[in-house]
Amino acid sequence: MIGHSEAANDAIMGIATAQPDLVIIDIQLRSGTGFEVLKALQTTERGRSATKVVITNHASPEYRDHSFQLGADAFFDKSSEASQVLELIQKLAA
Numbered sequence: 001m002i003g004h005s006e007a008a009n010d011a012i013m014g015i016a017t018a019q020p021d022l023v024i025i026d027i028q029l030r031s032g033t034g035f036e037v038l039k040a041l042q043t044t045e046r047g048r049s050a051t052k053v054v055i056t057n058h059a060s061p062e063y064r065d066h067s068f069q070l071g072a073d074a075f076f077d078k079s080s081e082a083s084q085v086l087e088l089i090q091k092l093a094a
Contacts, residue, residue, distance in 0.1 A: 038070035059084025
């Protein structure tokens, strides 16, 4: 299942319903943040087991560290590492 959301709460509810194997999370959302989504995913077994990939235009060391502390499996800068996101998705799908 493929889905998307511009709000942290909607993303959390959608992920809980869909129970995906892979979640791609942007830090900057229209409402809330990707950090909220990562934190919520840590509260369920399925959320903890899903592969969580963070992509952002705000790829500071602090955001990277915080993402990993909240359970992210990978972290990418949208402006310079987009091709690496696609490579990871292809690898996971294989």
